[in-house]
Amino acid sequence: MDLPIASLLFAGAMPWICAGIAKGGQKNYDNHNPREWLAKQTGYRARANAAQANCFEAFPMYAVGVLLAMLSDIEADQLEMWAGLFIAARVAYVACYVMDKDKLRSLAWLVGVVSTVALYVLSASQ
Numbered sequence: 001m002d003l004p005i006a007s008l009l010f011a012g013a014m015p016w017i018c019a020g021i022a023k024g025g026q027k028n029y030d031n032h033n034p035r036e037w038l039a040k041q042t043g044y045r046a047r048a049n050a051a052q053a054n055c056f057e058a059f060p061m062y063a064v065g066v067l068l069a070m071l072s073d074i075e076a077d078q079l080e081m082w083a084g085l086f087i088a089a090r091v092a093y094v095a096c097y098v099m100d101k102d103k104l105r106s107l108a109w110l111v112g113v114v115s116t117v118a119l120y121v122l123s124a125s126q
Contacts, residue, residue, distance in 0.1 A: 003084060051094045
């Protein structure tokens with residue numbers, strides 16, 4: 001599997017990872033009302049749930065950007081660089097969110113956005 005395709009799989013799975021962080025290891029987790037239970041959480045669990053929501057928000061624009069880049073035949077090394085940077089930024093984003101590092105989190109978020117926009121710009125320039 002090449003890096004851009006693998007990055008789509010990983011970026012699509014990131015909300016599941018965040019959900020696992022938010023819910024994991026809790027004996028009182030309410031699987032009958034998971035959203036209500038999550039809404040009552042605090043600390044790193046609440047932040048992991050917020051990161052989950054942001055991962056869902058970031059994924060569509062990124063996925064379309066990768067697909068457009070693939071269809072536009074941009075150079076493979078360019079696509080791989082931006083895809084790799086996006087994934088690294090998103091992993092850093094989630095880690096910073098869970099650890100409550102707000103300024104680093106914002107920086108990681110910005111790097112992810114720039115990576116996504118770069119895919120659109122490269123696609124449009126072909």
